[in-house]
Amino acid sequence: MRRISRITVAGAATASLALALAACGGTSTSGSSSESKGDKGLAIAYDVGGKGDQSFNDAAYAGLEQAKKEFGYETADIEPTEGETDADKQQRLESLAKQGYNPVIGVGYAYAAAMKSAAEKFPDTTFGIVDDATIEAKNVADLVFSEEEASYLAGVAAAKSTKTNVVGFVGGVDVPLIHKFEAGFQQGVKDTNPKAKVLSQYLTQTAEEGGFSSPDKGKTAAEGQIEKKADVVYAAAGLSGQGVIEAAAANKIWAIGVDSDQYKQEALAKYKEFILTSATKDVAKAVYNLAKSVEDGKPETGIVRGDLKSGEVGLADSNPKFKADKAVQEAVAAAKEKIISGEIKVKSS
Structure with a gap:
């Protein structure tokens, strides 16, 4: 001992x-x-x-x-x-x-x-x-x-929740790891709503430039996507994602968090009603x-x-509005089952 x-x-x-x-x-x-x-x-x-x-x-x-x-x-x-x-x-x-x-x-x-x-x-x-x-x-x-699996479910949720058929993805740094998040999200959106458009932006080329640690960069990127009619924005950007969530709340559109269930985070409490869900990894x-x-x-x-099968990645349902949306819940549940069974092969790049 x-x-x-x-x-x-x-x-x-x-x-x-x-x-x-x-x-x-x-x-x-x-x-x-x-x-x-x-x-x-x-x-x-x-x-x-x-x-x-x-x-x-x-x-x-x-x-x-x-x-x-x-x-x-x-x-x-x-x-x-x-x-x-x-x-x-x-x-x-x-x-x-x-x-x-x-x-x-x-x-x-x-x-x-x-x-x-x-x-x-x-x-x-x-x-x-x-x-x-x-x-x-x-x-x-x-x-x-398998971040791409959780991100696929986030894409399903975004595609079912958008009213404008425009959604956004903000990646912190342009590296293969974050490409997994984008690839899964893009695929989930397109498989669910082929008419939906995904706007993608990376904040920096390297972590040293602040892509994972600059809420101001995240906020600016999200605001640019919102100006282009995005009404759901998913961030895979670490601390920079707080800026994305802030921008979404200010414009009364949906944000999708990442890694942790960001609806439950104290520091984000004043924005939580605009956090639709989070693509989590345990x-x-x-x-x-x-x-x-x-x-x-x-x-x-x-x-x-x-991965999804082990329960170590998934989609949070803490927001009561998200949990109560039957159409979204059914679509996410169906996609999850197909990913676990192998019927849906989620891209990682």
């Missing part, structure tokens, strides 16, 4: 401490990792946008909180820094492993290169990366999701499950996928 501790390490102060410890400790080795193993539990390093994005990162934090409560151990969650490099990310991961945290999870595909290197140096630590499927290492779990469950697997002595490794 692990030594029980109630100390929580969080935020920028922890980031500074972790980096300082890494610098003082010199080159990390698997030996130093093994000496402290068993003392600490789950640690997560956030993606761009950090904690408070009401979406992707907050879902990871919810999984950490569940693990902390159930296993009663020390946890850490560390914010990214602006303009950081792969070397900075690697140093952060190695510092957490060296301090004895296990597992160590990088939230977001941006951690791929850093994690590959860190995992090689700490073979006795289990690492996890959310949203990447390219790391081939015996001690790394690739926590991936990052919290994936994070918790990896922590539990380590606690049980049987660490998950390799590709660990969540």
